[in-house]
Amino acid sequence: MPFAKVLTGTQSTVPLPFKPTGLNGISERMIVSHHDNNYAGAVKNLNKVELELAQINSDTPGFVVSGLRQSELTFRNSKTLHEAYFANLGGDGKRSGAIEKALGEAYGTSTRWEEQFRATGNGLAGGSGWTILELELATGDLRTIWSGNHTQTLSTAVPLLVLDMYEHAYQMDFGAAAARYIDAFFANVNWDEVNRRLERALAAAKVLRG
Numbered sequence: 001m002p003f004a005k006v007l008t009g010t011q012s013t014v015p016l017p018f019k020p021t022g023l024n025g026i027s028e029r030m031i032v033s034h035h036d037n038n039y040a041g042a043v044k045n046l047n048k049v050e051l052e053l054a055q056i057n058s059d060t061p062g063f064v065v066s067g068l069r070q071s072e073l074t075f076r077n078s079k080t081l082h083e084a085y086f087a088n089l090g091g092d093g094k095r096s097g098a099i100e101k102a103l104g105e106a107y108g109t110s111t112r113w114e115e116q117f118r119a120t121g122n123g124l125a126g127g128s129g130w131t132i133l134e135l136e137l138a139t140g141d142l143r144t145i146w147s148g149n150h151t152q153t154l155s156t157a158v159p160l161l162v163l164d165m166y167e168h169a170y171q172m173d174f175g176a177a178a179a180r181y182i183d184a185f186f187a188n189v190n191w192d193e194v195n196r197r198l199e200r201a202l203a204a205a206k207v208l209r210g
């Protein structure tokens with residue numbers, strides 16, 4: 001099967017997958033600003049970087065190429081992680097199904113996993129980064145990941161639950177009270193979406209591990 005041609009500068013934004021007025025404790029103003037400014041800005045920048053990268057050749061100075069490649073990774077991961085973040089919101093926060101069972105098996109109880117996930121998010125308070133529950137494809141393990149920016153994600157892992165800990169994700173509604181934002185995040189998690197991601201990730205891990 002032929003590979004699709006790699007296009008440059010054609011990335012587009014995905015609309016919010018829920019009514020922005022419908023979140024519990026997260027304002028329409030903040031979530032729309034986050035989507036329309038931070039996320040859409042990353043996509044816009046990604047397109048610009050892609051077009052610049054399409055022009056590089058053997059004469060392009062190494063520092064120029066390195067800077068563009070670094071920016072490409074930043075904006076591409078920002079796009080991916082923001083889309084996963086928005087898509088795992090809009091739910092009722094009630095954890096059930098395969099993910100509840102899997103977290104209990106992996107961590108003793110899912111409550112214990114949540115305690116560690118919240119602590120990881122709080123560790124980023126006042127700074128920036130992501131806290132992510134991932135399925136590591138190479139091992140099939142569920143892991144909670146800390147990322148201080150957009151580029152520190154775990155290799156070969158599929159994001160299942162993504163928490164944006166950049167201040168732009170909470171400052172407008174919660175000021176510096178990051179723990180209250182994490183409470184609001186958990187009250188709005190769409191666990192059905194997380195279960196869909198887990199099912200697909202498990203299928204991929206099974207194929208890759210033979």
Ligand SMILES: [Fe+2]
Nearest residue numbers: 038164166169
């Ligand atoms: Fe963000």
